[in-house]
Amino acid sequence: MGKVIVVTSGKGGVGKTTSTANLGTALALIGKTVVVIDADVGLRNLDVVMGLENRIVYTSMDVIDNRCELTRALVKDRRVEGLTLLAASQKNNKDDIQPEQMKAICEELRSNNDFVLVDSPAGIESGFRNAAAGADEALVVTTPDVSAIRDADRITGLLQHEGVEPINLVLNRLSPEMVRKGNMVSKDDVVALLNLNLIGVVPEDRGVISSTNRGIPLVHDNSSQAAQAYMRIAKRLTGQRIPIPEIREKGFFSNILEWFSGNR
Amino acid sequence: MNQPLAGVSVHIDVQAPLLSEADLAALKLELQDTYGMVVRGINIADKTGDSAASQVVERPRASRPARGDIEKTRVVRETIRSGQTEDFPEGNLIIYGDVNPGGEVSAGGDVIVLGSLRGSAHAGMNGKLTAVIVAMNLVPLQLQIGNYISRPFVGQKSRGYPEIARVGMQDVIIVEEFVKR
Numbered sequence: 338m339g340k341v342i343v344v345t346s347g348k349g350g351v352g353k354t355t356s357t358a359n360l361g362t363a364l365a366l367i368g369k370t371v372v373v374i375d376a377d378v379g380l381r382n383l384d385v386v387m388g389l390e391n392r393i394v395y396t397s398m399d400v401i402d403n404r405c406e407l408t409r410a411l412v413k414d415r416r417v418e419g420l421t422l423l424a425a426s427q428k429n430n431k432d433d434i435q436p437e438q439m440k441a442i443c444e445e446l447r448s449n450n451d452f453v454l455v456d457s458p459a460g461i462e463s464g465f466r467n468a469a470a471g472a473d474e475a476l477v478v479t480t481p482d483v484s485a486i487r488d489a490d491r492i493t494g495l496l497q498h499e500g501v502e503p504i505n506l507v508l509n510r511l512s513p514e515m516v517r518k519g520n521m522v523s524k525d526d527v528v529a530l531l532n533l534n535l536i537g538v539v540p541e542d543r544g545v546i547s548s549t550n551r552g553i554p555l556v557h558d559n560s561s562q563a564a565q566a567y568m569r570i571a572k573r574l575t576g577q578r579i580p581i582p583e584i585r586e587k588g589f590f591s592n593i594l595e596w597f598s599g600n601r
Numbered sequence: 602m603n604q605p606l607a608g609v610s611v612h613i614d615v616q617a618p619l620l621s622e623a624d625l626a627a628l629k630l631e632l633q634d635t636y637g638m639v640v641r642g643i644n645i646a647d648k649t650g651d652s653a654a655s656q657v658v659e660r661p662r663a664s665r666p667a668r669g670d671i672e673k674t675r676v677v678r679e680t681i682r683s684g685q686t687e688d689f690p691e692g693n694l695i696i697y698g699d700v701n702p703g704g705e706v707s708a709g710g711d712v713i714v715l716g717s718l719r720g721s722a723h724a725g726m727n728g729k730l731t732a733v734i735v736a737m738n739l740v741p742l743q744l745q746i747g748n749y750i751s752r753p754f755v756g757q758k759s760r761g762y763p764e765i766a767r768v769g770m771q772d773v774i775i776v777e778e779f780v781k782r
């Protein structure tokens with residue numbers, strides 16, 4: 338019996354989809370069987386970030402409407418063993434799916450996969466409710482800014498109300514330089530306010546954007562700090578105890594190296 | 602009279618606790634009558650505990666029974682997060698956690714937060730002006746006692762000791778170090 342984990346945040350644009358794609362891939366890379374579900378019906382983009390857009394034939398809507406078997410709707414990621422995607426319909430909207438239907442899909446998928454990761458849409462309405470309906474656990478993603486933290490807090494209250502437990506925190510886009518200059522809330526202040534278990538800190542990394550655009554999750558190449566951070570979170574999700582290292586501020590030298598390697 | 606500051610709302614934050622409550626009241630009157638300013642609240646950074654302010658204060662709560670064991674009290678054993686509210690008009694409210702920004706707690710009597718109060722709290726919601734708000738770490742968005750409202754500055758730093766907010770003699774909310782009785 339696998340685990341169903343909803344990846345959520347309240348606020349949009351904080352890295353839910355990026356985290357789902359990278360953690361799904363990372364878990365598969367360490368030998369787990371994983372399904373990633375795009376629950377952002379109407380605005381799908383997990384398939385794009387994972388580079389699987391052109392392979393989608395069926396979506397969760399087709400499964401719900403009995404146009405297709407669940408297993409046939411899963412798109413296999415050919416780059417890594419054990420990773421599949423269930424896409425969201427672009428023609429429908431969030432209210433076309435009921436929480437029980439999402440729950441049924443999650444139940445069926447968890448019986449033959451180690452992990453089911455559900456990428457939640459922004460907001461606290463029906464889209465979020467659907468995404469969380471079948472979840473045992475949650476990853477709350479936030480960036481170190483006041484409005485994202487406020488929304489993460491709101492979502493945490495709703496998840497606790499639903500009995501989702503544990504709720505782990507992913508702090509994304511942390512920039513040590515910005516924290517040092519006082520332009521960002523520090524890691525410790527975020528954790529103190531949200532009072533959640535911090536499962537990982539992902540640094541601000543320009544490589545994320547280019548990987549998004551190429552449709553190749555960053556963790557396929559383990560060289561960046563962000564990729565390594567996602568690999569560690571994946572391992573922590575499997576129960577390994579790995580300390581959270583402080584994020585290094587990029588020095589002059591590594592900036593020059595990046596510049597020459599065109600990795601900007 | 603020319604009053605260029607008329608209507609400006611201010612919050613008096615006394616870092617050196619040398620003024621008595623009567624002095625503060627006079628200062629408030631001066632700001633209001635001479636300059637037309639609106640005094641929203643008074644903060645006394647009273648770390649030493651032996652300041653004139655805390656000695657001279659004539660506490661309105663003196664008339665209240667010292668033992669409150671007949672009052673109804675609700676104990677909430679969790680953090681009040683953004684978007685959540687906890688109302689207890691019948692009596693006092695004790696939170697065994699934090700009240701986060703966007704969270705709101707209200708009580709007919711006192712509000713006691715055994716963590717950080719970062720959101721909004723309303724004590725004496727039915728008009729009881731002797732009600733107080735106490736928090737281990739008091740960095741609220743808004744405090745209200747009866748119909749008096751105080752909006753401390755945003756980005757206020759925590760002082761590192763428990764504080765109490767109450768309505769002072771001059772009808773403003775006063776925040777100072779919590780000293781046991």
Ligand SMILES: Nc1ncnc2c1ncn2[C@@H]1O[C@H](COP(=O)(O)OP(=O)(O)O)[C@@H](O)[C@H]1O
Nearest residue numbers: 349350351352353354355510540541542545546
């Ligand atoms: N750690 C990061 N460093 C730099 N850019 C990031 C990082 N995480 C996310 N992004 C960028 O932020 C944008 C929003 O991310 P996305 O995962 O789509 O957010 P959400 O799904 O929460 O709306 C994307 O352009 C993505 O490339």
Ligand SMILES: [Mg+2]
Nearest residue numbers: 353354377382
């Ligand atoms: Mg998204």
